[in-house]
Each structure stands twice: as C-alpha cells, then as structure tokens.
Amino acid sequence: MKKLMRIAAAPISLDVLLRGQLKFFNNYYEVIAVASPNEIIHRKISEREGVRTVELKIERKISLLEDLKSLIKLYFLFRREKPDIVHSLTPKAGLLSMVAAKAANVPVRIHTFTGLIFPWRKRAVSMLLKTMDRLTCMAATNVIPEGQGIRKELITHSITNKLSAVLANGNINGVDLEYFKPVPSTFERSFTRFIFVGRVVRDKGIEELKEAFERLNNAELIIVGPFEQNLNPLNEDCYKWVREGKGVTSVGFKEDIRPYLADADVLVLPSHREGFPNTPLQAGAMGLPTIATDICGCNEIIINGITGLLVEPRNADHLYEAMKLLSENLVLRKEMGLKARVHIAEKFSHWNVWDALLHFYQNVS
DSSP states (O other): OOEEEEEOSSHHIIIIITTTHHHHHTTTSEEEEEESOOHHHHHHHHHHHOOEEEEOOOOSSOOHHHHHHHHHHHHHHHHHHOOSEEEEOSHHHHHHHHHHHHHTTOSEEEEEEOOOOGGGSOHHHHHHHHHHHHHHHHHOSEEEESSHHHHHHHHHTTOOSOBOOOSTTSOSSOBOTTTSOOOOOSSOOSSEEEEEESOBSGGGTHHHHHHHHTTOSSEEEEEESOBOTTTSOOOHHHHHHHHHOTTEEEEEOOSOOHHHHHTOSEEEEOOSOOSSOSHHHHHHHTTOOEEEESSTTHHHHOOBTTTEEEEOTTOHHHHHHHHHHHHHOHHHHHHHHHHHHHHHHHHOBHHHHHHHHHHHHHHHO
C-alpha cells in the first residue's frame, strides 16, 4: 500500500479541517498525519481517524533557527518513512515540507493553498511572503487552490504555473451533512439571534460588526472563537465590547459549534479576507442563512439573495442593512436557510471533495 503523509503546522488544522478525511484515505493509503506537538490532539486524531501521527514542531511565525531545525527534521522523517505522497495545507508547513520532500526525493509533493496572506500585508512583508509562496510551489510537483478566488490570485501574481483546477466545487474537506444538519426548533423567539464563528480579530470584521450590531433593536449576538490580540488585535473599545457588550455573549473557542449554530438564526461573517471559509458551509448545512462580505471564498458559497446576503467589505452601513433586513423578516430568513441546506448538500458534501481528491492522487502518483 502506498504511503500518504498530510502535513500542517498546528495539529488542530488536521483535527478540525480534515475531520473524517484521513480515515477515508486510510482505506486507500497508509496515512500518516504530521503536525506540531500536542499530545491530546494527536491522540484524538489517531483514535478517531485510525491513522499514525508524528509530532514535529513547526512554528507558525517566521523563525530562521526553528525553521531550519524543522526543515532538517522533516527531511530525515521523509528519508526514513519514504512516503509516495506528501500533501501540506498550511503556509509554513507547506514551505518546509515541500522543500524537505524535494530534497528527500519524495515523488509526489502537493501543497493546497487555503488562503493567501501576502495581498494583505505591507510591501516588504508582502514581498517576503510572496517569495515564500513561490518557493513552496517551486519545490512542489502539484499545487491545488482551495477555491476559484485563490486560483485567480495565484495566477494574477504569477506565483506558479503548476496550478490544478479547483477540486469539486472548492473547500479542502467539504461538510459532513449528517454531522451538520438542521435541528428542529420547538419555539419562536421574539428576537433575532446572530452568530459569529471564527478568530476574534480585526481582519474578521469584528469592528464593523460592533458598529452594525449596536444599531439593531431586539437582537442578540453569540461570538464563538478565540481572541488573537497578539497577532491581529482589536482596538480596545471593540475588545471590551466583545467581552461585555449589551446583547453580546462571547463563549471562546468551542470544538463543537453545532449547539451554537442550532440556537441561532443567522450566521454573520464580515471578514476582510478569506480563503474558502468553513463556517458558511456548516451554518448552511444546518439551515442557517449567512450574511458575509463579497470576497473570495464567501461569494463562492453564498448565492446572494437566495441562501444569504453578500455585503461590501469594511462597510458597517451595508452590514447593518443586511442584518436589519433578516432580523425583521422571519419568513425570508427561513426561506434562505432552507435553500442554503439544499445548496450546500448539492455542491459541498464531503464525499464530493474526498472523491475528487482521491481521483487527483491516483492521477498524479
């Protein structure tokens, strides 16, 4: 049986983003999951997916000494394991594992771009990140863009000429329609409950969300996700609002977001940038409409006016109008939620994604 190694910097990426996928591919390959140390998450991945895991430290931030250590360890890991395919899915893990795999003569080296950072950084940092992405692609044999928006950006910025087509309809894992499914409600609320799921940072549009939400009447907001004040901080006023704002409940990171989606009416994702976000897929599968910004990824999932609403990024007025419309129109948001479930089931089932990726592996190896 051929050997497949999946690589990410953070073990939670393999745990959450590839839930179920590693188990599926273990029917066709000997699968090994590689990520930074975390005994609890590695054990959970191993037990749930039935695969072997390897703990190998990969820093998310640039750190020349630590990155060199990781590169050397990856090289010797690949030399020892002799995988047929190495497939990475996060930026730093992609660069280090593709270079190490090339040096170790791994025949098939695949990197999936789940998002691009360089377009959103200042000139010097942007050039550095762009160079890193180009090096990743030079060392890879195949490059998969997660969505059409990412593919377009990679072409526009001349990052690589090794791009494949987008697999299935996009997303790295699709959505499990049995795991994320509508939960019938036994009562009607007298208010509208919005939900945000994601990292609580400025780039997710939290500051615009604050401005829009504070203008609404008869609404609540649940915020599910961790703060990252050290990476992309909110301003002090917004940070305080998330923690103490009227009608706002912040519950932090939750491994299982289904209870929160089941208890909400509308997902709101006013992000400034995305790759191919999971939360609109998950919310749609549970019968919720989504209000999101008209950006890469979001506009590949949401059919504006049918399964949700798309608004201009960084525009709190547009966001407010969309939130107001759905908060005041119960019939419309329920219609959108029903159509969202059908749309997600037709286009983004995880079986579609897994079958497309299996076909891709078989064609390139």
